[in-house]
Amino acid sequence: MDTDAAAAFLANYRFLAGYNRWFNERLYDACERLPADERRRDRGAFFGSIHGTLNHLVWGDRMWLRRFATQGVVFASLTEAVLALPEGAVHETLLYEDWIELRQARRALDAAVEGWTAEMAAGFPLATMRYANTRGVPREHPTWQALTHFFNHQAHHRGQVTTLLAQAGVDPGVTDLIARV
Numbered sequence: 795m796d797t798d799a800a801a802a803f804l805a806n807y808r809f810l811a812g813y814n815r816w817f818n819e820r821l822y823d824a825c826e827r828l829p830a831d832e833r834r835r836d837r838g839a840f841f842g843s844i845h846g847t848l849n850h851l852v853w854g855d856r857m858w859l860r861r862f863a864t865q866g867v868v869f870a871s872l873t874e875a876v877l878a879l880p881e882g883a884v885h886e887t888l889l890y891e892d893w894i895e896l897r898q899a900r901r902a903l904d905a906a907v908e909g910w911t912a913e914m915a916a917g918f919p920l921a922t923m924r925y926a927n928t929r930g931v932p933r934e935h936p937t938w939q940a941l942t943h944f945f946n947h948q949a950h951h952r953g954q955v956t957t958l959l960a961q962a963g964v965d966p967g968v969t970d971l972i973a974r975v
Contacts, residue, residue, distance in 0.1 A: 803919050803938065804914060804918075807945070811904075811907045811910075811911040812908060815908060817974075818900055818901075819901075820966060820967060820969065821952055824956075824964050824965070824966035825844055825955070825964075826893075828962055832962060834846075837961065840954065841886060846886070846888060847951055847954055847958070848896060848900070848955065849896060850886065851900075851948060852890070853884075853887055854947055855903050856876070856877055856879050857879065857928070859872055859877055859903075860877045861923070861925040862941075862944075865923055865937065869913050870909070871905075876906040885928070919936070919938035920937065920938065921936070922936060922937070923935060923937040923940050952969070
């Protein structure tokens with residue numbers, strides 16, 4: 795891949811990092827229009843509630859960022875505090891019972907993701923990524939595939955939360971990627 799193409803590839807991930815921060819702020823603002831018991835009410839989603847789904851996103855982001863941080867490149871933005879997961883945490887683990895703490899964790903993660911993509915060299919997405927999945931199965935593929943999954947995973951579950959909000963009578967407003975431009 796030529797250097798212009800690699801730079802464009804990296805610019806895309808930086809754009810997505812900014813979009814994620816923007817969307818998450820809007821999403822959490824919309825969630826705060828519901829009382830806490832409504833955010834925690836089991837609505838039949840993959841992770842039950844809005845609160846549970848947002849916790850899953852924090853878990854997923856940390857899990858993937860930990861994997862990216864072990865690929866032989868040091869990223870100053872990916873600190874131990876940002877990457878911390880309790881021993882034995884799995885995809886449905888409720889990391890934060892408290893809404894304020896959950897929102898603070900989300901903001902810290904979003905800042906770290908933006909910092910991480912800003913630090914990222916153009917060749918990083920083109921490298922081969924090696925790690926074990928949550929079942930311990932070794933995986934190996936181009937890093938750009940994992941980066942794309944990382945951002946797509948967030949979009950997928952935020953879409954679920956916007957649906958749950960709409961069903962609860964809360965309009966999260968415009969959330970389109972292109973609307974942030």
